[in-house]
Amino acid sequence: MKPFTYQRVSTPAEAAAAAARMANSKFIAGGTNLLDLMKLQIEAPAHLIDVNALKLDKIEDMPDGGLRIGALVTNTNLAADTRVRRDYGVLSRAIVAGASGQLRNKATTAGNLLQRTRCPYFYDTNQPCNKRQPGTGCSAIGGYSRQLGVIGTSDSCIATYPGDMAVAMRVLDATVHTVKPDGLTRTIPIADFHRLPGDTPQADTVLQTGELITAVTLPKPIGGTHVYQKVRDRASYAFALVSVAAVVQSDGSGRIAVGGIAPKPWRNEAAEADLPRGAKAVTTKLLADARPTEDNAFKVSLVERTLAAALAEAKG
Amino acid sequence: MSRRGLLGAGAASVAATAVPVSAAQVGKPAAPSLAKLAFEVNGKKRTLQVDTRTTLLDALRENLQLTGTKKGCDHGQCGACTVLVDGVRINSCLSLAVMHEGDKITTIEGLGQPDNLHPMQAAFIKHDGYQCGYCTPGQICSAVAVLGEIKAGIPSHVTADLNGRPTASNDEMRERMSGNICRCGAYSNILEAMTDVAEKVA
Ligand SMILES: Cc1cc2nc3c(=O)[nH]c(=O)nc-3n(C[C@H](O)[C@H](O)[C@H](O)COP(=O)(O)OP(=O)(O)OC[C@H]3O[C@@H](n4cnc5c(N)ncnc54)[C@H](O)[C@@H]3O)c2cc1C
Ligand code: SF4
Numbered sequence: 001m002k003p004f005t006y007q008r009v010s011t012p013a014e015a016a017a018a019a020a021r022m023a024n025s026k027f028i029a030g031g032t033n034l035l036d037l038m039k040l041q042i043e044a045p046a047h048l049i050d051v052n053a054l055k056l057d058k059i060e061d062m063p064d065g066g067l068r069i070g071a072l073v074t075n076t077n078l079a080a081d082t083r084v085r086r087d088y089g090v091l092s093r094a095i096v097a098g099a100s101g102q103l104r105n106k107a108t109t110a111g112n113l114l115q116r117t118r119c120p121y122f123y124d125t126n127q128p129c130n131k132r133q134p135g136t137g138c139s140a141i142g143g144y145s146r147q148l149g150v151i152g153t154s155d156s157c158i159a160t161y162p163g164d165m166a167v168a169m170r171v172l173d174a175t176v177h178t179v180k181p182d183g184l185t186r187t188i189p190i191a192d193f194h195r196l197p198g199d200t201p202q203a204d205t206v207l208q209t210g211e212l213i214t215a216v217t218l219p220k221p222i223g224g225t226h227v228y229q230k231v232r233d234r235a236s237y238a239f240a241l242v243s244v245a246a247v248v249q250s251d252g253s254g255r256i257a258v259g260g261i262a263p264k265p266w267r268n269e270a271a272e273a274d275l276p277r278g279a280k281a282v283t284t285k286l287l288a289d290a291r292p293t294e295d296n297a298f299k300v301s302l303v304e305r306t307l308a309a310a311l312a313e314a315k316g
Numbered sequence: 317m318s319r320r321g322l323l324g325a326g327a328a329s330v331a332a333t334a335v336p337v338s339a340a341q342v343g344k345p346a347a348p349s350l351a352k353l354a355f356e357v358n359g360k361k362r363t364l365q366v367d368t369r370t371t372l373l374d375a376l377r378e379n380l381q382l383t384g385t386k387k388g389c390d391h392g393q394c395g396a397c398t399v400l401v402d403g404v405r406i407n408s409c410l411s412l413a414v415m416h417e418g419d420k421i422t423t424i425e426g427l428g429q430p431d432n433l434h435p436m437q438a439a440f441i442k443h444d445g446y447q448c449g450y451c452t453p454g455q456i457c458s459a460v461a462v463l464g465e466i467k468a469g470i471p472s473h474v475t476a477d478l479n480g481r482p483t484a485s486n487d488e489m490r491e492r493m494s495g496n497i498c499r500c501g502a503y504s505n506i507l508e509a510m511t512d513v514a515e516k517v518a
């Protein structure tokens with residue numbers, strides 16, 4: 001790690017102001033992604049702003065029947081919340097399918113959303129990587145790409161967004177709430193939060209430098225059967241090759257989002273309309289623009305099968 | 317580009333990201349930054365002055381000589397460094413010491429001592445829950461916390477009914493222990509030790 005100065009802040013305004021004052025600073029929450037990358041000097045902030053004392057660790061009922069999840073609520077506490085288990089089961093399921101018990105105890109809602117979109121070459125500082133060092137090239141294109149993206153990728157980067165929680169939040173139409181360094185707040189629909197790489201893969205999300213996430217809100221419950229299916233190389237403690245978050249209604253209609261295949265949770269409302277016609281119809285539409293590599297072409301059929309498994313589970 | 321060329325470019329690129337971006341910067345990345353820290357470790361108040369880069373794991377091992385907690389991967393992948401912070405299990409390798417001001421840390425040394433074993437430590441001995449022993453302190457800390465998490469009703473990936481209460485079944489314990497890797501493959505004996513303790517507590 002490179003040396004850094006460290007500061008605790010107690011209000012969101014103070015956090016935003018600290019970020020505005022110092023170039024090359026970073027917020028730190030659970031630290032499980034940031035410290036991992038700082039040890040490899042892939043991230044090298046000169047200043048860390050500890051946001052753990054912001055008191056954003058509560059889950060609150062909203063007047064419209066939805067939930068407001070503080071940015072610092074841990075993955076464990078979010079998955080275990082009785083309201084989330086009862087009304088947003090797909091979110092609990094997605095969270096407990098990710099990482100390990102120890103990591104989920106530390107991982108926060110904001111930090112989880114902001115874990116880097118990445119690939120094994122991103123971690124290897126001896127290899128070119130447009131995301132880590134813009135303009136150096138992409139080692140994964142033409143390299144080892146079995147785990148990487150099949151859709152939404154670009155000629156600059158084919159990495160996948162690795163998180164599970166956000167896939168469920170996409171299906172639930174969550175909204176991300178932030179405060180910018182100038183003190184202004186804004187809301188970002190989860191659909192627009194993670195960005196496609198295009199020719200600037202260094203930016204994973206639309207957040208501005210120093211912009212602080214304060215909460216994620218969920219609209220009022222939509223009922224249905226909630227399912228999260230995750231396919232990975234071992235039964236536990238591995239990132240998804242493909243995952244499917246689904247909320248299926250009794251008439252066969254519903255919503256689905258797919259993880260592990262793109263730089264963001266992948267959802268297409270037009271494809272979703274075909275849910276009553278089954279997994280094949282949906283997948284054909286959802287992945288019409290897929291550009292898999294030789295190594296990861298299997299993911300296209302894996303999406304169809306994982307979706308079929310999710311729909312079968314929803315039927316019970 | 318040759319392999320050597322690639323390596324050179326890689327090294328240069330790392331250096332470039334670490335260089336201060338502007339003169340206006342307040343944080344001074346060149347010099348190590350020191351910070352004071354007061355916390356409670358195994359029931360004893362401790363104060364330290366540490367480089368801000370020090371992980372909780374390194375503070376325990378290097379500054380406090382509590383070498384029971386082990387470093388395996390140093391990247392959150394193996395669980396050897398698992399300790400309890402205010403009763404909650406975490407990977408101490410992915411946490412900064414300075415972020416634990418005022419916290420109560422329990423390591424394997426605090427859980428129990430040779431003449432006063434924690435039931436989980438005793439069960440690991442009885443059931444041969446280890447071979448080389450390197451992963452064991454992390455396994456035991458994790459195992460203690462897992463039984464607590466099940467009791468608290470926290471769901472896992474294999475919990476069938478999200479709205480029901482999980483039980484200390486084999487499937488539940490195996491899934492919940494997946495963050496602790498054992499190179500010697502002592503898993504089935506670890507499970508027996510945990511089952512033993514879970515049954516006695518229940
Ligand atoms: C071995 C291993 C396996 C894993 N497996 C999985 C998996 O299967 N599925 C999965 O989904 N995840 C997995 N993860 C990732 C893990 O879930 C993330 O590391 C974690 O969720 C990050 O949360 P954090 O609070 O620790 O973030 P931090 O590391 O503290 O922060 C991450 C980023 O978010 C920024 N940040 C934090 N809080 C805020 C805020 N309030 N506002 C603005 N910016 C903020 C930080 O500056 C940093 O850039 C795994 C991690 C490891 C190490
Ligand atoms: S896929 Fe993206 S993250 Fe991976 S090497 Fe290419 S540019 Fe880097």
Ligand code: FES
Binds near residue numbers: 388391408410
């Ligand atoms: S040393 Fe911390 S998880 Fe491996």
Ligand code: FES
Binds near residue numbers: 446449451500501
């Ligand atoms: S006992 Fe040797 S690594 Fe687990």
